[in-house]
Amino acid sequence: MNVLNLYGSLNGQTEKVALEIAKVVSETGHEVRTVNLKNDDSVIDLFEFDLTFIGSGVYTWLPGKSVLGWMEKQMDYARKNSLILPGSPRVPGKFACVYCTYAGPHTGEAEAVPAIRYMGQLFDHLGITVADEWSIVGAFVPEKMRHFNTTGRLGNIEGRPNAEDLRQAREKTTGLLQSISGTNVF
Numbered sequence: 001m002n003v004l005n006l007y008g009s010l011n012g013q014t015e016k017v018a019l020e021i022a023k024v025v026s027e028t029g030h031e032v033r034t035v036n037l038k039n040d041d042s043v044i045d046l047f048e049f050d051l052t053f054i055g056s057g058v059y060t061w062l063p064g065k066s067v068l069g070w071m072e073k074q075m076d077y078a079r080k081n082s083l084i085l086p087g088s089p090r091v092p093g094k095f096a097c098v099y100c101t102y103a104g105p106h107t108g109e110a111e112a113v114p115a116i117r118y119m120g121q122l123f124d125h126l127g128i129t130v131a132d133e134w135s136i137v138g139a140f141v142p143e144k145m146r147h148f149n150t151t152g153r154l155g156n157i158e159g160r161p162n163a164e165d166l167r168q169a170r171e172k173t174t175g176l177l178q179s180i181s182g183t184n185v186f
Contacts (some may be wrong), residue, residue, distance in 0.1 A: 008065075071122050
């Protein structure tokens with residue numbers, strides 16, 4: 001399977017998850033191309049890949065600027081090349097997984113949902129099936145916001161994503177690969 005692993009990470013929380021995804025995909029014998037959209041926002045032919053992961057932190061309920069900018073370029077490319085068809089018919093064998101890291105200090109996981117759904121719409125419009133959506137707790141890194149790590153709705157989220165969060169991301173990646181390929185990847 002040919003896998004694309006895209007992410008935008010302002011403070012490193014989403015990057016931790018993206019690197020775990022890359023490790024699992026590689027360890028299970030699949031090809032993986034990992035792209036940090038903060039450093040490379042070039043247009044990519046998403047149909048070259050069987051599975052695309054895309055992840056971002058959450059900033060006021062949306063993905064980060066690097067991911068938003070890349071998505072805008074992708075949509076422009078899709079429109080210019082007539083890749084968005086009425087009814088968005090499914091393209092067989094093409095899947096995506098969208099995920100975010102979030103702190104949810106005010107309303108919890110509800111703050112992550114709009115970002116996940118927003119990212120998923122790019123793939124849905126192209127006919128690429130969104131096979132899974134993940135929200136992963138990630139602590140605030142900037143000093144001026146760190147107080148939210150212990151006072152927000154989620155309780156104490158210092159150090160997240162932690163080893164358990166990353167283990168769960170590995171397990172979910174393995175399960176998704178198994179589901180899509182129809183085989184046991186180990």
